[in-house]
Amino acid sequence: xxxxxxxxxxxxxxxxxxxxxxxxxxxxxxxxxxxxxxxxxxxxxxxxxxxxxxxxxxxxxxxxxxxxxxxxxxxxxxxxxxxxxxxxxxxxxxxxxxxxxxxxxxxxxxxxxxxxxx
Amino acid sequence: xxxxxxxxxxxxxxxxxxxxxxxxxxxxxxxxxxxxxxxxxxxxxxxxxxxxxxxxxxxxxxxxxxxxxxxxxxxxxxxxxxxxxxxxxxxxxxxxxxxxxxxxxxxxxxxxxxxxxxxxxxxxxxxxxxxxxxxxxxxxxxxxxxxxx
Numbered sequence: 001x002x003x004x005x006x007x008x009x010x011x012x013x014x015x016x017x018x019x020x021x022x023x024x025x026x027x028x029x030x031x032x033x034x035x036x037x038x039x040x041x042x043x044x045x046x047x048x049x050x051x052x053x054x055x056x057x058x059x060x061x062x063x064x065x066x067x068x069x070x071x072x073x074x075x076x077x078x079x080x081x082x083x084x085x086x087x088x089x090x091x092x093x094x095x096x097x098x099x100x101x102x103x104x105x106x107x108x109x110x111x112x113x114x115x116x117x118x
Numbered sequence: 119x120x121x122x123x124x125x126x127x128x129x130x131x132x133x134x135x136x137x138x139x140x141x142x143x144x145x146x147x148x149x150x151x152x153x154x155x156x157x158x159x160x161x162x163x164x165x166x167x168x169x170x171x172x173x174x175x176x177x178x179x180x181x182x183x184x185x186x187x188x189x190x191x192x193x194x195x196x197x198x199x200x201x202x203x204x205x206x207x208x209x210x211x212x213x214x215x216x217x218x219x220x221x222x223x224x225x226x227x228x229x230x231x232x233x234x235x236x237x238x239x240x241x242x243x244x245x246x247x248x249x250x251x252x253x254x255x256x257x258x259x260x261x262x263x264x265x266x267x
Contacts, residue, residue, distance in 0.1 A: 004158055011154020011209070012147040018204030019146035023139045029207050030240055033216065036208060037248035045255040058158030061175055062182065062209045063150070064244070071252035079259050087256035091249045097176040098183060098210065102217045102241060105187035110221035110233050113191035 003057055010052065010059035033064055040068020070094050142203050149198070149205030157182055157209070179210055186211035190218040216240030 018036070021027050027035070043049040049069040053060040060066055074094020078086030092099070160181050164174035189195040195215050199206040206212050217240055224236035238245075 007158035008151040012151025015150020016147040018208040041251040062157035091252035101183040106217040109191040
């Protein structure tokens with residue numbers, strides 16, 4: 001039961017930080033998303049993100065910092081298995097499912113739905 | 119009453135919608151928390167049915183991305199996002215929303231240079247800099263190995 005509470009609290013906190021950035025800096029949403037992914041890679045590289053996932057589950061994997069962690073994890077594994085080639089192949093391999101899903105469903109949606117009037 | 123520029127500025131600050139943070143931040147917290155909670159529920163459901171952690175995690179992302187693309191197409195995601203702010207931006211659903219809405223908006227410009235190119239308006243920077251950062255990390259790992267081996 002507590003895992004759900006922590007998923008809510010940690011996930012909420014990560015999003016609240018994003019709102020603080022929107023309200024108090026001039027960062028655009030695209031910059032925030034990019035920053036979150038890079039921050040996820042960095043935190044994961046420093047070994048700080050996996051403990052957060054063990055603790056908060058979806059609260060840490062669902063925000064885009066989790067996407068960055070996935071990239072870093074992929075690199076870590078593939079560098080071990082394939083050496084130098086792994087530096088190139090690891091990141092996108094690990095994140096392929098999410099990226100492909102976004103592109104595929106995005107493409108499907110653009111075929112089905114019409115742009116809304118603003 | 120005499121209104122000095124300073125006083126005017128104060129009054130302006132008071133009434134201007136200086137993005138009401140005392141509402142925005144709790145809203146982002148709750149909505150973002152709920153999306154993560156949904157992710158946690160899907161994750162546990164999938165592991166309950168025997169999926170391994172890694173596969174369950176990937177399927178959770180795919181499911182959330184699908185839901186987000188659907189809600190974006192129906193125009194509901196924007197309506198929620200108006201109140202939720204970063205709560206709907208920061209989760210992977212926000213990424214999917216950016217990808218889907220860019221694609222839908224670009225429909226009128228054709229399939230190749232419209233949808234094909236502009237679907238990456240949001241995804242491009244995220245994937246590019248995420249990948250670049252991960253390569254830098256990979257290089258660090260490799261160099262570390264070489265000097266410690």
